[in-house]
Amino acid sequence: MKPMHLAALTSVAITVAFAAACTEERAITTEPVGSLGFGQNLVKAQSNLPRGRVILPTTPIASATPATDSIIVELGGLDSLSGGNYVVWVGNDSATKFVRASGTLTVLRTDTTLNAQGDAVFSTSSTVVGTVNQFSTGGSNRLMRFATTRAAIGMPNADSANLVLVSVESGTPGAAPSVRRPLWVRRSQSAVVSGRLTGGVRFGNFNPRLSSEYVFATSTAANAVFGPAAFSAITVIIPRGRIEVRGAIYTVNDSNYYRPPVGYFYEAWTIRTDTLGRFIDTVSLGRKATPFPGRLSFYDADTQITDPQFMFGTPTPVIFASQHRVSADTIAGTVIKGTPWREFAFTYVTLQNKLSPTGRMGANAVMVVGNPSSVSFR
Amino acid sequence: MRKVMLAAAFVALAATTAQAQVQAKRFSVTTRVGTVTPERSSSLDMAGLVGLDTEYSLNKYFGTGVSVDVTRGNTHREDFVARLRYGNANAGGGDTVYYQYVGQPVNTIHIGAMGVARYPTKRITPFVMGGFGTYTMLLDTQINGKAAIKNSASYTVGGGVWIKFTERSGIQIDARQLTMRNFDRGFLDPTAGRNPNRVFPEDFPAVPASKSTAGNLMLSLGFRYIPGSAGGN
Numbered sequence: 001m002k003p004m005h006l007a008a009l010t011s012v013a014i015t016v017a018f019a020a021a022c023t024e025e026r027a028i029t030t031e032p033v034g035s036l037g038f039g040q041n042l043v044k045a046q047s048n049l050p051r052g053r054v055i056l057p058t059t060p061i062a063s064a065t066p067a068t069d070s071i072i073v074e075l076g077g078l079d080s081l082s083g084g085n086y087v088v089w090v091g092n093d094s095a096t097k098f099v100r101a102s103g104t105l106t107v108l109r110t111d112t113t114l115n116a117q118g119d120a121v122f123s124t125s126s127t128v129v130g131t132v133n134q135f136s137t138g139g140s141n142r143l144m145r146f147a148t149t150r151a152a153i154g155m156p157n158a159d160s161a162n163l164v165l166v167s168v169e170s171g172t173p174g175a176a177p178s179v180r181r182p183l184w185v186r187r188s189q190s191a192v193v194s195g196r197l198t199g200g201v202r203f204g205n206f207n208p209r210l211s212s213e214y215v216f217a218t219s220t221a222a223n224a225v226f227g228p229a230a231f232s233a234i235t236v237i238i239p240r241g242r243i244e245v246r247g248a249i250y251t252v253n254d255s256n257y258y259r260p261p262v263g264y265f266y267e268a269w270t271i272r273t274d275t276l277g278r279f280i281d282t283v284s285l286g287r288k289a290t291p292f293p294g295r296l297s298f299y300d301a302d303t304q305i306t307d308p309q310f311m312f313g314t315p316t317p318v319i320f321a322s323q324h325r326v327s328a329d330t331i332a333g334t335v336i337k338g339t340p341w342r343e344f345a346f347t348y349v350t351l352q353n354k355l356s357p358t359g360r361m362g363a364n365a366v367m368v369v370g371n372p373s374s375v376s377f378r
Numbered sequence: 379m380r381k382v383m384l385a386a387a388f389v390a391l392a393a394t395t396a397q398a399q400v401q402a403k404r405f406s407v408t409t410r411v412g413t414v415t416p417e418r419s420s421s422l423d424m425a426g427l428v429g430l431d432t433e434y435s436l437n438k439y440f441g442t443g444v445s446v447d448v449t450r451g452n453t454h455r456e457d458f459v460a461r462l463r464y465g466n467a468n469a470g471g472g473d474t475v476y477y478q479y480v481g482q483p484v485n486t487i488h489i490g491a492m493g494v495a496r497y498p499t500k501r502i503t504p505f506v507m508g509g510f511g512t513y514t515m516l517l518d519t520q521i522n523g524k525a526a527i528k529n530s531a532s533y534t535v536g537g538g539v540w541i542k543f544t545e546r547s548g549i550q551i552d553a554r555q556l557t558m559r560n561f562d563r564g565f566l567d568p569t570a571g572r573n574p575n576r577v578f579p580e581d582f583p584a585v586p587a588s589k590s591t592a593g594n595l596m597l598s599l600g601f602r603y604i605p606g607s608a609g610g611n
Contacts, residue, residue: 029521029568030478031455037475037577041467242467244475244577251577292579372472 038374039244042254042349045368048140049216049351050077052201054164054185062150062157069150071101073164075183075201078138079362084170084355085134088146089177090155093162093188095208098176099155102133103148110141134169138356140363162187164199165206168263170355180263181206184213204261214316216261216351237318239367243347245375248340252285252324252347254367259317260302264351268324269361270371271346272336273378282361283331283344285324298322345376402437404604408550412598414449420592421458421563421585422484425451427596431550433494441494445509445534447556447596448487453566455481456583459575477575477582482568485516488556490534505552506537513558521568530560540602550600561592 057069073088088101108126115121129135137144150161165184167177184206190199205214241254252268260266268285288298296307298319305311310321328340336342349367356362371378410429416422426449433443458480465473490511496503510533517526538552564571575582 029482029518030460030480032476032478033459034477034581037461037477038472039467039475040472246475246477246578246581249578249581253577291576370470372470374472374474 035247037244037246038372039242040369040372042239042241042243042252042347042367042369044239045348045365047365047368048077049364049366050075050183050201050203052076052144052183054190054199054201056164056185056187056190056197056199057150057161058197060160060162060187062155066155066157067149067151069161071103071148071150071153071161071164073103073144073146073166075144075146075166076142077140077363078142078144079353079356079364080138081136081168081353081355082357084168085136086138086144087134087167087169087173087177088148089163089165089167090150090153090161091163091165092160093186095163095165095206097159098165099153099159100133100173101146101148101153102131103146103152105129105132105135105137106145106147107137108143108145109139110143112141134173138363160187166201168353168355182261182263186210212315214261216258239349241349241367243369243371245341245371248328248335250285250324250326250328250341252349253291253322254288254349255319255321257288257319257322257366259311259319260351262302263354264302265299265354266301266319266322266366267350267352267361269348269350270341270344271348271361272343273345273376274343277345277378281333283326283334284359284361285326285347288319288322288324288349291321291323295323339377341371341375342377345371345378347371402435404435404606406433406435406441406602406604407431408433408600408602410447410550410552410598410600412596414447414451414556415595415597416451417589417593417595418454419563419586419589420558420561420594421454421566421588422592422594423452423454425449425484425486427598429596429598429600431492431600433492438498439496441496443492443494445490445492445511446488448485450483450485452483453481455479457563457585458567458569459582460569460573461575461577462573475577477578480568482518482521482566484566486513487516488513488532488534490532492534496540501542503540503542504537505540506535507552507554508535509533513556515565517566517568526565528562528565530558532556532558536596546604548602550598550602552596552598552600554596554598556594556596558592558594559590561590563588 052075055072063069089098090101091098106126106128110122110124113121163186165177165181168180169178183201183203185199185201190197202215204216207213237256239256243252266288270283270285271279272281274280290296290307290310298306300306305317311317311319328334347369348365350362351364351366352362408431412427413424414427415424427447429447431445433441435441456479460478460480462476463473467473490509492507492509494505494507496505512529513532514529519525534554534556536552536554538550540548540550542548
């Protein structure tokens with residue numbers, strides 16, 4: 001090869017090398033990509049969780065007139081059930097003897113409206129359902145009053161009425177409550193109020209051993225141990241999280257949830273409002289699941305460690321990371337005026353009863369946030 | 379079949395010109411330009427390459443020398459997604475998040491000692507080489523907010539051909555695999571992992587698993603020159 005050819009070949013090679021090395025993008029170190037995200041932090045709400053009180057007979061065993069040994073159960077925050085029933089049981093302290101209770105059920109309903117001045121107006125109505133030994137009625141604005149007596153439920157006079165328990169039954173109840181025992185009152189945890197022995201209803205997982213019962217809470221260090229005792233003593237489990245909407249994708253990223261009581265699971269919802277702020281649509285954002293890439297559902301976290309990487313602690317495991325994620329592309333009615341999630345003004349994380357209707361937001365809110373106006377246009 | 383025939387022709391060419399072309403105890407200098415293609419897990423894009431080889435021929439078949447390669451490329455921006463938040467997520471209006479690919483230029487200098495084994499013929503001399511050395515990566519100080527320099531050991535294997543043009547000059551075509559040890563992909567992240575995208579991970583390209591080594595395929599074309607009064611290859 002002649003030197004001229006060699007020089008030309010070398011020049012071409014150098015030019016190609018520098019062209020590859022010096023593209024016009026070189027000076028640009030950042031590149032915006034895709035849609036903007038808009039988000040806001042969730043706020044712990046813990047509102048309308050199952051609650052209530054029970055009025056117990058004054059004495060554990062029957063009095064001289066068992067027909068007047070009243071047992072009154074008042075419950076709120078119950079979700080209506082489509083696949084099961086609530087059943088009231090009366091038992092002894094060690095929970096070895098149970099009697100299924102029948103009694104008179106009265107449903108009190110409270111409706112709230114706004115008057116012309118914008119003030120809330122409450123109107124209450126009550127309906128006597130009659131004598132029942134189970135019920136499936138519920139709702140966020142309903143209180144249940146279940147009234148009976150020792151004599152009415154046929155409890156032997158010598159047996160102690162030290163425990164009132166509400167179970168959730170998916171079939172015909174047996175001689176004892178099912179494993180779903182979310183509500184209970186013990187005589188030992190009751191006190192005399194206005195001359196009547198009254199106990200506050202606990203919500204969680206009943207256990208005959210007082211130290212082993214699990215009371216559902218969203219801001220307590222109780223019933224959780226994570227490693228060294230010194231660490232556990234100062235650990236307070238408070239759920240927190242954040243929603244973010246990016247294009248068609250709606251996510252809820254949250255953490256620090258205690259395992260739900262047996263028979264319950266977590267689900268997130270977004271609510272569309274009209275210009276007056278009235279709720280006009282509710283869309284499920286899905287059940288709580290582990291973050292990407294696993295996406296393992298926490299639906300059975302009430303009884304299982306569905307993913308030990310994101311759920312641990314004893315004896316009551318905590319969900320330490322989760323995400324809900326949906327796309328407006330796959331849900332009808334979520335693209336308003338060409339904008340995904342427009343007019344969706346609220347996000348809720350709720351506890352859902354597994355026997356309640358699927359796809360319907362329940363009564364038990366755990367977290368809530370008003371969506372940013374950049375999402376809702378409200 | 380075509381490859382076999384080409385290989386046979388190459389061997390035949392070498393055989394018919396089997397004649398020593400390399401003079402022992404002489405230096406040669408090769409200036410090289412080319413490209414370097416890092417393996418995907420390194421999160422580096424293909425870059426240009428400028429190199430210099432200096433070799434001392436121990437005898438007809440073996441030589442030793444020093445190789446220097448300088449590259450300037452970019453990080454693979456899609457592997458470094460940052461969330462830049464503006465506003466207050468606790469306030470009524472919420473916050474706004476910009477998703478950005480963040481890249482930066484990377485200067486890399488590789489210096490190594492090498493050994494060469496060859497089979498000289500009249501015009502074409504195939505060779506293989508191997509060596510070890512060190513590489514230094516230098517990042518932009520302003521982008522990273524500090525002096526960002528990393529160096530560690532490396533080793534090289536490769537081969538190619540020399541093609542003689544004159545008694546003192548020729549070209550060299552070679553391919554080398556430079557393996558960087560103790561490679562740290564996090565070093566290339568300008569955000570230092572402060573604003574990771576954990577909210578929409580599946581909406582962005584998947585990032586391959588990181589490795590502690592990084593392979594780099596270097597293809598180069600060189601101009602080989604033998605200084606002094608006697609020509610060679």
